[in-house]
Amino acid sequence: MSDKIGEVIEASTGQFVAECYKLHSPPPLGGLVKTSEGEIEIYGVVCNASTESVDPGRRPIARGKDEASEEGVYRQNPQLSKLLRSTFDTLVVGHCKGEGTSPLHYLPPRPPRVHSFVHSCPQEEVRRFTQSLDFLNILLAARINSVDEIVSACLRQASSAHPDRHAFLVKAGKELAILLGYELNRLNAILRRIKQ
Amino acid sequence: MNESNSQGKRLGIVVGGSLTEGIDVKLDSATPIEEMAVGRYVVIEGQKSRFFGMITDVSLGATNPQIAITPPDVSDPFIAEVIAGTGTYGSIHVSPMLTLSGDAATIITGPQPVKTVPAHFSLVREASEADVQRVFGEEDDRHFYVGTPLDMETRVCLDISEFVKRSNGVFGKSGTGKTFFTRLLLIGMVQKQSAANLIFDMHNEYGWEGTSEGNRKVKGLKQLFPSKVAVFALDEESSRRRGVSTDSVVEIGYDDIEPEDIELLKDTLNLTQPAIEAVYQFSRQFGEGRWLEGFLKLGGGEETKELLQKLSIHESSYRNLRRGLERLRRLPFLVPQARGSSVQQILAYLDRGMNVVLEFGRYTDVTAYVLVANILTRRIYDQYRERKEAAMGEKRAEPPPLVITIEEAHKFLNPEVAEQTIFGTIAREMRKYNVTLLVIDQRPSGIDDEVMSQLGTKATYLLDNERDIDSVLMGISGKSELKTVLSKLESRQQALIFGHALPMPVVVKTREYGSPESYKEFGFREAAEFKRKAEKDLKELF
Numbered sequence: 001m002s003d004k005i006g007e008v009i010e011a012s013t014g015q016f017v018a019e020c021y022k023l024h025s026p027p028p029l030g031g032l033v034k035t036s037e038g039e040i041e042i043y044g045v046v047c048n049a050s051t052e053s054v055d056p057g058r059r060p061i062a063r064g065k066d067e068a069s070e071e072g073v074y075r076q077n078p079q080l081s082k083l084l085r086s087t088f089d090t091l092v093v094g095h096c097k098g099e100g101t102s103p104l105h106y107l108p109p110r111p112p113r114v115h116s117f118v119h120s121c122p123q124e125e126v127r128r129f130t131q132s133l134d135f136l137n138i139l140l141a142a143r144i145n146s147v148d149e150i151v152s153a154c155l156r157q158a159s160s161a162h163p164d165r166h167a168f169l170v171k172a173g174k175e176l177a178i179l180l181g182y183e184l185n186r187l188n189a190i191l192r193r194i195k196q
Numbered sequence: 197m198n199e200s201n202s203q204g205k206r207l208g209i210v211v212g213g214s215l216t217e218g219i220d221v222k223l224d225s226a227t228p229i230e231e232m233a234v235g236r237y238v239v240i241e242g243q244k245s246r247f248f249g250m251i252t253d254v255s256l257g258a259t260n261p262q263i264a265i266t267p268p269d270v271s272d273p274f275i276a277e278v279i280a281g282t283g284t285y286g287s288i289h290v291s292p293m294l295t296l297s298g299d300a301a302t303i304i305t306g307p308q309p310v311k312t313v314p315a316h317f318s319l320v321r322e323a324s325e326a327d328v329q330r331v332f333g334e335e336d337d338r339h340f341y342v343g344t345p346l347d348m349e350t351r352v353c354l355d356i357s358e359f360v361k362r363s364n365g366v367f368g369k370s371g372t373g374k375t376f377f378t379r380l381l382l383i384g385m386v387q388k389q390s391a392a393n394l395i396f397d398m399h400n401e402y403g404w405e406g407t408s409e410g411n412r413k414v415k416g417l418k419q420l421f422p423s424k425v426a427v428f429a430l431d432e433e434s435s436r437r438r439g440v441s442t443d444s445v446v447e448i449g450y451d452d453i454e455p456e457d458i459e460l461l462k463d464t465l466n467l468t469q470p471a472i473e474a475v476y477q478f479s480r481q482f483g484e485g486r487w488l489e490g491f492l493k494l495g496g497g498e499e500t501k502e503l504l505q506k507l508s509i510h511e512s513s514y515r516n517l518r519r520g521l522e523r524l525r526r527l528p529f530l531v532p533q534a535r536g537s538s539v540q541q542i543l544a545y546l547d548r549g550m551n552v553v554l555e556f557g558r559y560t561d562v563t564a565y566v567l568v569a570n571i572l573t574r575r576i577y578d579q580y581r582e583r584k585e586a587a588m589g590e591k592r593a594e595p596p597p598l599v600i601t602i603e604e605a606h607k608f609l610n611p612e613v614a615e616q617t618i619f620g621t622i623a624r625e626m627r628k629y630n631v632t633l634l635v636i637d638q639r640p641s642g643i644d645d646e647v648m649s650q651l652g653t654k655a656t657y658l659l660d661n662e663r664d665i666d667s668v669l670m671g672i673s674g675k676s677e678l679k680t681v682l683s684k685l686e687s688r689q690q691a692l693i694f695g696h697a698l699p700m701p702v703v704v705k706t707r708e709y710g711s712p713e714s715y716k717e718f719g720f721r722e723a724a725e726f727k728r729k730a731e732k733d734l735k736e737l738f
Contacts, residue, residue: 166274173278174225181259181283188268188275195274 006118008035009087011111014142016044018118019087024051026088030153032121032129033090035112039098042108043121043129044090045139047150051086060084090118091142091150093135105134126161130168133175140179148186151176152193159194169194203239204322207232208288210240215313218252218291218677221320225281229254232288235346235681235692235703237323240290242314245297248307248323248331250701252677253289290320291677293700294331307331307699325350331699340384342377342693343704352693352704356384359653359697360391360597363623363633365605367640367668368657373689375401376408377655377706378601378636379416383718386421386551391597391632393551394542394576396569398560398603403427403553404440414710417553420718426545428538430529430568431557444541446554449534450492451485452571458521460570460613464563465520470513477507489532491517492525527564539575546576549596566607573600574618577631584629597630605635606642614644623647641667653695658685672701 005027010017016035020026026049027033034043053060060083064073074080095108121129129135139151155172162168173191180187207227213219219240223229232254240247258264263283270276292314294307307330328350335341339353359381366381368374379402385391395402395417404416404427417425418441426443429435435442455475458465462472475487481503482490494500504514524530545552554572556565580595587594602608602619614620622631624646635651637643641663649671656668665682669675672694678701682692685703694701708714 170274170277173274174282177278177282182262184260184262184266184268184283187283191268191275191278195272 003120004117005033005120006088008112008114008116008118011114011116013107013111014092015047016042016090016092016112017087018090019085023081023084023086026086027120028153028157030150030155030157032126032154032158033118034121034125035116035118037108037110037112037116040108040110041096041099042092042112043094043096043103044092045135045150045154046088047091047142047144049086049088051084054083054085058083089144091139091144093138094129103129103132105132105138107138123161126158130158130161133172136172136175137179140176148190149193152190155194204324204327207238207320207322210314210316210318210320211287212316213289213313215292215310216673218289218674219249219313221288221290222257223281223286223288225285227286229256229286232286233346234684237328237345237348238288238290239296239321239323239327240292240314241319241321242295243318245295246327247292247310247314248294248296248327248700249290249292249310250677250681250703251288252291252674252680255287255289256284257287258284289677291674296327296330306333328352332702337388338390340381340388341707342380342384343691343706346690346703346705352698352702354381354384354653354693355697356388356390360385360599360632362652362696363635363647363650364653364655364695364697365635365637365640365648365651365668366655366657367637367659367664368691369659369687370638372657372687373691373706374636374638374657375399375406376689376709377657377691378402378634379406379414380707380709381634381655382417382551382601383420385599386417386424387718389424389549391599392546392549393553393599393601394546394573395551395553395601396565396572396603397553397555397601398565400434400438400440400555400557402601403555404438408710412710415715417551420715421551424549425551425553428542428552428554429557430555430559430564434557435555440555442555443545444538446538446542446568446572447529447531447534447536448538448568448571450488450530450532452534452575453488453524453530453567454484454571454574455479455487456616457567457570460566460608460617461520461524461563462613464561464566464607465523466516467520468513468516470510471517471520474507474509474513474517477509481507488521488524491521523563524567527559527567529559529564529568539572539579542572543576543579546596546598562604562607565604569602570608570617570619573622576600577618577622577629580631581629595630597632599632599634601634601636603636605633605637606639609635609643609647611644614647620644620647623650640664643667645670651695653693653697655691655693656682657691658682658687674701 006018006020008016009019027046029046031046034041063077067073092107094103094105096103159165159168176190208221208223211220211222234251236251238249268275268279292310295310296307328345332352333339335353338355338357340356341351342354343352366374366378385393397403402416404418405413406416408414418427428444428446429442430446432445458475459472478491479487542552583595586592608617608619622633648667659665669678689706692703
C-alpha cells in the first residue's frame with residue numbers, strides 16, 4: 001500500500017477534505033490522491049490546501065520575535081503542532097472497483113467515508129490513471145476558484161509519471177483544445193502553464 | 197480495418213460532401229497538410245466498397261473563427277503542435293471517381309464508376325501503388341505505359357485499342373511537352389500494332405528524329421521501328437540535308453486541288469468571300485481538276501476581262517484571288533502534273549500496316565500544311581469509306597484502323613471551316629469508317645465545340661487561358677475540380693489525361709523518353725547489339 005498521508009474529515013460525492021497527519025505536509029497542488037469506500041477506490045486531485053488553528057475560535061498569534069529561525073519557534077512551542085493542522089481539498093475525478101481494476105473516469109456511486117485514509121498515488125498509478133484524459137472534463141467543469149491553475153498543475157504533475165513527457169502534454173493539450181474550443185483565452189492560459 | 201503494407205498511409209476521415217460536389221475530408225492532425233497536393237489519389241474505405249478518388253482542393257479550417265482574430269502563440273512549438281489538428285485543421289476535397297468493390301461486376305470489368313458516396317467518418321488513406329495499379333492496369337498487349345501519377349512509381353497505362361477507336365486530342369501551351377507525348381502515343385500505337393498511322397509532321401519531329409528542349413536529339417519513329425514506318429517528304433532537299441532516309445517524295449498536281457481546299461485557306465491566303473465564290477465559278481467554267489491550271493494561265497488581256505464579265509466576277513475579287521493563288525503556285529511541291537499518285541502510294545503503305553510520316557521540311561507555313569493535309573486526307577478518307585462499304589456488303593476484309601495525326605488543329609477544325617473540311621467530318625462521324633484523328637493544338641478554344649465534344653480521350657498539359665481550359669474540360673463531370681487540377685499543373689511534362697481510354701482522369705508525369713534505356717524498353721537495339729544477336733542466331737542455325 002502506498003503512503004498514508006491523511007484522513008478524510010469532510011466528504012461529498014464530488015469533493016472531500018482531508019487532514020494531513022503531518023503538519024505542513026499536504027500533497028502538491030494538482031497531485032493525485034486516493035481514498036476508499038469499501039471496495040471502491042476513489043481518486044481525487046488536490047485543489048487546495050491550508051493550515052489553520054484546530055479551534056476556529058483561537059487564531060494563532062505571532063511568536064517568533066526573539067527567535068533567530070522559524071524552526072526555533074516550533075522548538076520553543078511544541079504545543080503548536082497539536083494546535084494547528086493542515087488540510088487539503090480534493091476534487092473527485094474517478095474511481096475503480098477494487099484494486100488492480102482499470103480506472104473509471106467518472107464519479108463514484110458513493111462518497112468516501114469520513115476517516116477513510118488518504119494515500120498519495122505512486123507514479124505507476126498516476127501513469128495508469130492518466131492514460132485516459134477523460135477526467136479533464138470533470139476538472140474543467142468544477143465550480144471552484146482558479147480551475148485552470150489546478151488543471152495545469154495536475155497535468156504538470158502527471159507528465160512526470162509518463163516516459164515521454166512531451167507527448168503526454170501534447171496529447172493533453174489537444175484534449176483541452178477540443179474541450180475549450182470556444183474559450184481560446186482559457187486554453188492559451190493553460191497551455192502556457194503546462195509547456196516545459 | 198487492419199494496417200498492412202499494401203495500404204497507404206491514413207490521412208483523415210470523411211466529414212461531409214456529395215456525389216456531385218465531391219467529398220470533404222478532415223485531415224488527422226498527424227497528416228502534414230503541405231504533403232497533400234491536388235491530383236493525388238486517395239482511397240476511402242466505405243462500409244461495403246472502397247472508393248477511389250482524386251484530391252481536387254486543399255483547405256485550412258478552424259473550429260473557432262475567433263482563432264483567426266486572436267491567433268495563439270505559435271512561435272512556441274508546443275502550442276503550435278497542440279493547436280494543429282484541434283483548434284485548426286487541414287481538410288481536403290476529394291472527387292470520388294471509381295468504386296473498387298469486390299462484387300462480380302468489378303472482377304469482370306474492373307473498377308466501376310462511382311454512383312454513391314462513402315458514409316460519414318469513413319477512413320481516408322493515400323492510394324497505395326497496388327490500388328493505382330488496379331485502376332490503371334498493367335502494361336500488356338493492349339495497355340501502353342504513358343507515365344506515372346504524381347509522387348508515385350506505379351505505371352499509368354492507356355488502353356491503346358480503345359484509344360484508336362475514337363478521335364483524340366493532345367493540348368497544352370507551347371513548350372509544355374505536347375510533341376513528346378504525341379510521339380509516345382504514336383510509338384504506343386506502332387508498338388501495339390493497334391492502328392496504322394498517318395502523321396502530318398509539320399516540324400519534322402516524329403519521322404526520323406526530333407529535338408528535346410535542351411537541343412538534345414531524340415529518336416523518331418523510323419529509327420525505333422524501321423520496318424514499320426515509312427517517311428514521306430514534301431521537301432526532299434531538306435530531308436537529305438538532315439540525313440533522313442525518305443521512302444518517297446510527295447508531289448501534288450494542280451488537278452488534285454479542289455475549290456473546297458481553297459475555301460479552307462481563306463484566312464491564310466487572305467481571300468475575300470466573293471473571291472471564294474469566284475473559285476467555284478472558275479471550277480464550273482474550266483471543269484473540275486483543270487480549274488487551277490486554267491486560272492493560273494489567264495493573262496491580263498481582253499479575254500480575261502470578257503470571261504470575268506461573263507462569270508460576273510468583280511475585278512477586285514479576281515485580283516484578290518490571283519494574289520492568293522500565286523502564293524500557292526510558289527510552293528515547289530505543287531506541280532501542274534504530278535508524277536504518280538502520292539495518295540495511292542501512301543494508301544498502299546497504310547494497307548500493309550505501315551505507318552506513314554509526312555515530313556514538311558522547310559514548308560512549315562500553315563498554308564502548305566493545311567493544303568496538303570486536307571487534300572491527302574480527303575482522298576484517303578474517300579478510299580477508306582469505299583473499302584469499308586465494300587467490306588460491309590461483300591464481307592471483304594475491313595481496312596485496318598487508321599489514325600491521322602494533325603498539328604495546329606484549330607486551322608482545320610475551327611467553327612467556320614469544321615463543317616467543310618474532311619477533318620471535321622472524320623471527327624464527327626468518327627469510327628464508322630475506321631478513321632480517327634489525333635489532334636494536337638495549343639489553342640483548343642479555337643476548335644469547333646462539336647468536334648471537341650466528340651474527342652474520346654484528351655490529354656492536356658498546362659493551359660492558362662480561361663477559354664482554352666473551358667473548351668478542353670467541356671462536358672466532363674467534376675469540371676470545376678479538374679479545372680483547379682489543370683491550372684496547377686507544372687509547366688512541363690505533367691499532363692491531365694481523361695476520357696475513353698482511361699477509367700478516370702489522371703495527372704501523370706510523362707514517361708521518360710530520349711535515353712538509351714527508354715529506347716530499349718520499346719524494343720530498340722543498338723547496331724552493335726543487333727549484330728551480336730544476328731551472329732548468335734547464325735551460329736545457332738548452322
